[in-house]
Amino acid sequence: MSTTTHDTVAAHDDHHHGAPKGIMRWLLTTNHKDIGSMYLWFSFIMFLTGGAMAMVIRAELFQPGLQLVEPNFFNQMTTVHGLIMVFGAVMPAFTGLANWLIPMMIGAPDMALPRMNNWSFWILPFAFAMLIGSLFMEGGGPNFGWTFYAPLSTTYSPDTTGLFVFSVHIMGISSIMGAINVIVTIVNMRAPGMTWMKLPLFVWTWLITAFLLIAVMPVLAGAVTMVLTDKYFGTSFFDAAGGGDPVMFQHIFWFFGHPEVYIMILPSFGIISAIIPAFSRKRLFGYASMVYATASIAILSFLVWAHHMFTTGMPVFAELFFMYCTMLIAVPTGVKVFNWVATMWRGSMTFETPMLFALAFIILFTIGGFSGLMLAITPADFQYHDTYFVVAHFHYVLVTGAVFSIMAAAYYWLPKWTGHMYSETLGRWHFWCSVISVNVLFFPMHFLGLAGMPRRIPDYAIQFADINQIVSIGGFAFGLSQLIFLAVVIKCIRGGEKAADKPWEGAEGLEWTIASPAPYHSFTTPPEVK
Amino acid sequence: MTTQPKSNRKLLTMLILGAVGMFGFGFALVPLYDVLCDALGINGKPQGTASTYEAVIVDESRTVTVEFIAHVQSGMSWEFIPTVNRIEVHPGQLTHAKFYAKNLSSKDTVGQAIPSVSPGQGAAYFNKTECFCFNQQPLAASASAELPLIFYVDPDLPESINTLTLSYTLYDITAKVGGGLKQGAAK
Numbered sequence: 001m002s003t004t005t006h007d008t009v010a011a012h013d014d015h016h017h018g019a020p021k022g023i024m025r026w027l028l029t030t031n032h033k034d035i036g037s038m039y040l041w042f043s044f045i046m047f048l049t050g051g052a053m054a055m056v057i058r059a060e061l062f063q064p065g066l067q068l069v070e071p072n073f074f075n076q077m078t079t080v081h082g083l084i085m086v087f088g089a090v091m092p093a094f095t096g097l098a099n100w101l102i103p104m105m106i107g108a109p110d111m112a113l114p115r116m117n118n119w120s121f122w123i124l125p126f127a128f129a130m131l132i133g134s135l136f137m138e139g140g141g142p143n144f145g146w147t148f149y150a151p152l153s154t155t156y157s158p159d160t161t162g163l164f165v166f167s168v169h170i171m172g173i174s175s176i177m178g179a180i181n182v183i184v185t186i187v188n189m190r191a192p193g194m195t196w197m198k199l200p201l202f203v204w205t206w207l208i209t210a211f212l213l214i215a216v217m218p219v220l221a222g223a224v225t226m227v228l229t230d231k232y233f234g235t236s237f238f239d240a241a242g243g244g245d246p247v248m249f250q251h252i253f254w255f256f257g258h259p260e261v262y263i264m265i266l267p268s269f270g271i272i273s274a275i276i277p278a279f280s281r282k283r284l285f286g287y288a289s290m291v292y293a294t295a296s297i298a299i300l301s302f303l304v305w306a307h308h309m310f311t312t313g314m315p316v317f318a319e320l321f322f323m324y325c326t327m328l329i330a331v332p333t334g335v336k337v338f339n340w341v342a343t344m345w346r347g348s349m350t351f352e353t354p355m356l357f358a359l360a361f362i363i364l365f366t367i368g369g370f371s372g373l374m375l376a377i378t379p380a381d382f383q384y385h386d387t388y389f390v391v392a393h394f395h396y397v398l399v400t401g402a403v404f405s406i407m408a409a410a411y412y413w414l415p416k417w418t419g420h421m422y423s424e425t426l427g428r429w430h431f432w433c434s435v436i437s438v439n440v441l442f443f444p445m446h447f448l449g450l451a452g453m454p455r456r457i458p459d460y461a462i463q464f465a466d467i468n469q470i471v472s473i474g475g476f477a478f479g480l481s482q483l484i485f486l487a488v489v490i491k492c493i494r495g496g497e498k499a500a501d502k503p504w505e506g507a508e509g510l511e512w513t514i515a516s517p518a519p520y521h522s523f524t525t526p527p528e529v530k
Numbered sequence: 531m532t533t534q535p536k537s538n539r540k541l542l543t544m545l546i547l548g549a550v551g552m553f554g555f556g557f558a559l560v561p562l563y564d565v566l567c568d569a570l571g572i573n574g575k576p577q578g579t580a581s582t583y584e585a586v587i588v589d590e591s592r593t594v595t596v597e598f599i600a601h602v603q604s605g606m607s608w609e610f611i612p613t614v615n616r617i618e619v620h621p622g623q624l625t626h627a628k629f630y631a632k633n634l635s636s637k638d639t640v641g642q643a644i645p646s647v648s649p650g651q652g653a654a655y656f657n658k659t660e661c662f663c664f665n666q667q668p669l670a671a672s673a674s675a676e677l678p679l680i681f682y683v684d685p686d687l688p689e690s691i692n693t694l695t696l697s698y699t700l701y702d703i704t705a706k707v708g709g710g711l712k713q714g715a716a717k
């Protein structure tokens with residue numbers, strides 16, 4: 001394998017386009033590493049913004065009764081929190097990781113379509129400025145839940161709904177461009193010898209995710225467009241008075257929505273499949289089965305959408321069909337968990353911060369999978385639907401699942417990105433504070449849901465008071481813990497122990513064959529993969 | 531992006547076409563949904579046009595309860611009620627029923643009643659030979675009207691169903707039809 005000749009590469013860069021300095025460098029950059037960093041910072045800012053909204057929600061729910069905010073503003077907080085976390089925090093973080101890592105992992109000099117890459121990032125801030133800006137306008141921002149069910153989003157929505165629609169359009173276009181870029185890069189730019197079944201799993205999972213994105217983001221765009229025309233242009237897609245059907249909204253939305261939740265978890269599977277072997281000092285158990293499991297999850301994800309709609313009065317045979325398909329997804333997911341555990345079996349494990357987050361991921365994501373299975377049981381879902389049990393379920397899979405895997409990835413690749421080791425002490429503080437508080441935050445929500453507390457309400461019956469107080473305390477603690485992460489990252493960028501090219505003994509992959517920090521241009525001559 | 535190698539451009543075109551196609555598919559779901567619901571009779575949406583009553587054999591041995599419910603869209607000041615709440619019918623028997631509507635507002639208003647049958651699987655067996663819901667219902671300020679409905683229950687109604695609930699929701703469509711009180715067929 002070759003380690004490229006950094007010096008000639010840097011010189012080449014300078015005379016080639018004389019990299020602009022200052023703000024123009026970032027506005028005009030087409031470099032995958034620059035764009036990756038911008039995505040990651042953007043995602044982190046959105047994570048803190050959405051987090052601040054969650055703090056408002058938890059502060060209001062600290063006690064029964066209405067004390068801090070108006071119910072309508074509360075609804076805007078839950079809605080925009082959800083939208084920001086899904087489209088602003090988790091998805092851009094994965095795109096950022098893809099930008100940084102995929103070219104380095106497959107031995108390519110950059111993404112295949114660098115100019116489009118720049119666009120797909122730079123339209124995002126506008127989308128979110130529009131979305132967040134609508135909160136301050138007359139009538140307030142979106143208040144109909146991140147799922148924007150009609151007629152809440154049509155007949156009863158605020159006047160700013162048009163801004164919501166356009167911001168979702170822009171987010172969708174950005175994701176689709178990102179996905180196209182990932183596919184073209186992986187298909188066309190692999191180094192010689194990098195055959196399909198040698199691709200690192202992060203690359204595989206992202207490839208499959210990109211196809212999911214191209215398949216369902218346009219459907220989301222269609223759904224918001226129908227909401228737009230129903231609200232402003234007199235169509236009746238979802239309006240029974242004009243021959244439409246509000247239940248159809250849910251079908252279209254969840255046709256997008258369920259694959260979307262897998263868009264937010266498949267890249268995590270790739271990350272965990274890189275980290276667990278590295279710190280177990282063993283090869284990943286069952287590589288091929290991991291690839292097939294990912295592909296089957298992706299295909300099955302199109303056949304389960306109506307498990308979000310069991311209570312809409314579907315015929316029994318449809319309820320059973322969606323129930324069994326949903327449970328079927330647990331099989332390939334189980335294969336993955338089994339493979340990770342088998343990888344650790346008799347490995348010589350060490351527990352640096354990335355590994356701690358990866359282990360927490362496996363355990364806590366599995367808890368989320370189990371509550372998902374409970375929700376998939378049609379008759380049981382009639383009790384759980386629209387309660388805090390659902391809130392507990394999706395926060396286990398999304399926060400201790402997707403978000404924890406992103407944290408794990410950040411710790412794992414920070415030395416490669418910055419050239420410095422992060423502070424292991426601070427990293428562990430971050431991990432332990434997060435993992436304890438996140439369970440105080442989300443675990444009791446299961447009990448609230450089973451006891452019947454509905455989701456998306458600013459006030460609740462008095463018997464839920466104690467548990468809500470515990471949940472809120474967990475929430476504040478989890479929110480504060482993330483500031484440790486910010487400190488770790490800034491400290492690591494500024495300096496610290498010099499990182500070796502391959503700082504983790506058991507790590508595998510082309511990205512560890514180039515220098516730390518990764519030079520501005522890497523693999524300008526493709527490496528030879530044996 | 532004109533400098534892309536040829537293979538990139540081909541793949542790029544395919545992927546963009548894929549995305550555009552899926553955008554179209556999102557809209558294709560709308561008619562697809564209606565067709566599927568119709569074909570499988572699963573949405574509680576009864577047929578929107580009059581069926582003809584062909585001398586069906588009346589099944590005297592069986593009695594089905596038909597219940598009527600009427601709702602008015604919130605904010606619309608009409609009174610809208612069935613004149614009888616429930617009747618017992620034999621499958622195949624042609625039956626008359628009436629609803630009563632009164633415009634309580636001081637404005638001429640056009641209403642549109644949207645029917646729905648519960649349980650949903652029963653919708654396909656509920657046949658209306660005449661229904662006010664096939665048309666718009668214009669009512670001048672303070673005017674009232676009796677709205678006729680003639681129906682029969684298909685004798686093939688599954689054994690498991692012995693009550694059919696027909697529910698109407700009345701919507702104010704004055705703005706949509708341009709405010710005029712013209713009589714026209716509803717969609």
Ligand code: HEM
Pocket residue numbers: 147261262264265307308326327329330333368369370371372373375376377381384385386390393394397398401402
């Ligand atoms: C074994 C795997 C899973 C099963 C069986 C499952 C099942 C379900 C079911 C049945 C619901 C609907 C509950 C209701 O509304 O009554 C649901 C909701 C949800 N699930 Fe899962 N799920 C699984 C994995 C995941 C994953 C991996 C994610 C995301 C990473 C996820 C994210 C969500 C979200 C966001 C919702 C709530 C959507 C909303 O109403 O706002 N689930 N899940």
Ligand SMILES: [Cu+2]
Pocket residue numbers: 257258261304305307308
């Ligand atoms: Cu789902």
